[in-house]
Amino acid sequence: MMKGSSLSPATVALALLLLGILALIGILVRVRSKTAQNLFLPVSLIAGFIALILGPQVLGRVAGWLGWDPLVEGGIFGSEVLSVWSELPGLLISVVFAALFLGSPIPSPKRAVKLLGPQLSLGVxxxxGQYVIGMLLAVLILVPVFNVTPMFGALIEIGFEGGHGTAAGMAPVMTEMGFEEGGDLALAMATVGILSGVIIGVIAVNWAARRGHSKTLDVKANRDPEIAAGLYRRDLPSGGLQTIRSESLDTLTMHIGIIALAILIGQGMLSALQALEQWLWADIIEIFAYVPLFPLAMLGGVILQLIADKTGLAPLIDRGTMERIQGLALDTLIIAAMATLSIDAIANNLGPFVILAAAGILWNVFVLFALAPRFIQSFWFERGIADFGQSMGVTATGLLLLRMADPKQESPAYESFGYKQLVFEPFFGGGLVTAAAIPFIAQLGPYPLLIVMAVLLVLSLISGFFYFGKRSTFVVEGSA
Structure with missing residues (x-):
């Protein structure tokens, strides 16, 4: 399992147990720290920071200065535990994406377009725009001034739109393409994205409340100590339903099996595409040879859900259980990825990194406040803040901000955002476009991707301004 290593099962087990302990410490910090609560920091991110500090990048360096050699290589965790953690993100990201649509009915294309038109235009x-901004900066400034690879231009979308999971999943591809520091930079970009997204989002929610831009906003709900602490103390929600009798098989075991089957289907599709590419056009360009497994695992999950819908087996797949498995994989992934983050990669590329991060933040803020009101005429803030949160971090960030803006679910934002995800996720934020962008740039240069994304941006702007934006009131009324 581990590259070139012979780690014992006991070491692997210890590494997994330590991740659980770090998660518990993160919960304690979230409950006790007002700063963490005000920033709505995910516990996985808190735990990842703690692991980073106690690992070789921080504690190890201090130990080296003090002459404490046993702590230099792996911090308090040891080098073998770090080796296990470094491999986990690439494995767990397929679990996260395979479960993305399992347990959710797949809408027809006609209904999807009717419900999510403005939302999809805004999301695209x-x-x-993140690709266009990033590639333009790479071509005009970063490559000529800082002498970095053009692949730098894709980091905004990978880190911001994709989040920590996608950043970790794309790290092996970037390494294979000669961008060895890309994975660490993408993780750092994801951290900047989620922190700035939550901070700006909270400010935006309060601004919308004061200026009357939200029809559903309950500012008092945003100060609920239960939400801030990240705990349920009342009205406990169900974590999943029993869809199969326990004397036959535990429901959790069955759902893990379904995810495993989705991943295997994805692997089969990826292998078939790679074989087809080698047969037809590999002499000209190779894309699928470098595409990671996780976007195809997501499509494997969609295929299984479609089969379940058609055969009447859909009730056996519980969305809540899938979300629990997905959440476990994502939390573990983030802690492990943050624990193995290289600070050197950020320090060595600080100038271009800061330029990209600042440009990405400014673009997202511009889209939320300048374009969202023109794309979506009814409930624009509630529907816009969800996409803003996702474009700065992950889907969970978008839903967090949406919950703050519409705590009682009085707008159509939840429904339209959910349907938009079904169309959007297979391509961006860790989908096929994200997966193919790095090998595309590496083999064809920055301009083809820049042109394609610029055309797509223009089309989304035109559809948002002149078509979906003018019909958004009708869509809201028809779907409410």
């Missing part, structure tokens, strides 16, 4: 504007 966020994502395609």
């Amino acid at each position: 504007t966020f994502a395609a």
Whole structure:
């Protein structure tokens, strides 16, 4: 399992147990720290920071200065535990994406377009714009001034739109393409994205409340200590339903099996695409040879859900259980990825990194406040803040901000955002476009991707301004 290593099962087990302990410490910090609560920091991110500090990048360096050699290589965890953690993100990201649509009915294309038109235009504007901004900066400033690879331009979308999971999942691809520091930079970009997204989002929610831009906002709900602490003390929600009798098989075991089957289907599709590429066009360009497994695992999950819908087996797949498995994989992934983050990669590329991060933040803020009101005429803030949160971090960030803006679910934002995800996720934020962007740039240069994303951005702007934006009131009324 581990590259070139012979780690014992006991070491692997210890590494997993330590991740659980770090998560518990993160919960304690979130409950006790007002700063963490005000920033709505995810516990996985808190735990990842703690692991980073106690690992070789921080504690190890201090130990080296003090002559404490046993702590230099692996911090308090040891080098073998770090070796296990470094491999986990690439494995767990397929679990996260395979479960993305399992347990959710797949809408027909006609209904999807009717419900999510403005939302999809806004989401594509966020994502395609991140590529356009990043590639333009790479071509005009970063490559000529800082002498970095053009692949730098894709980091905004990978880190912001994709989040920590996608950044970790794309790290092996970037390494294979000669961008060895890309994985660490993408993780750092994801951290900047989620922190700035939550901070700006909280400010935006309070601004919308004061200026009357939200029809559903309850400012008092945003100060609920239960939400701030990240705990449920009342009205406990169900973590999943029993869809199969326990004397036959535990429901959790069955759901893990379904995810495993989705991943295997994804692997089969990826292998078939790679074989087809080698047969037809590999002499010209290779894309699927470097595409990671996780976007195809997501499509494997969609295929299984479609089969379940058609055969009447859909009730056996519980969305809540899938979300619990997905959440476990994502939390573990983030802690492990943050624990193995290289500070050197950020320090060595600080100038271009800061330029990219600042440009990405400014673009997302511009889209939220300048374009969202023109794309979506009814409930624009509630629907816009969800996409803003996702474009700065992960889907969970978008839903967090949406919950703050619409705590009683009085707007159509939840429904339209959910349907938009079904169309959007297979391509951006860790989908096929994200997966193919790095090998595309590495083999064809920055301009083809820049042109394609610029055309897509123009189309999303035109559809948002002149078509979906003018019909958004009708869509809201028809779907409410």
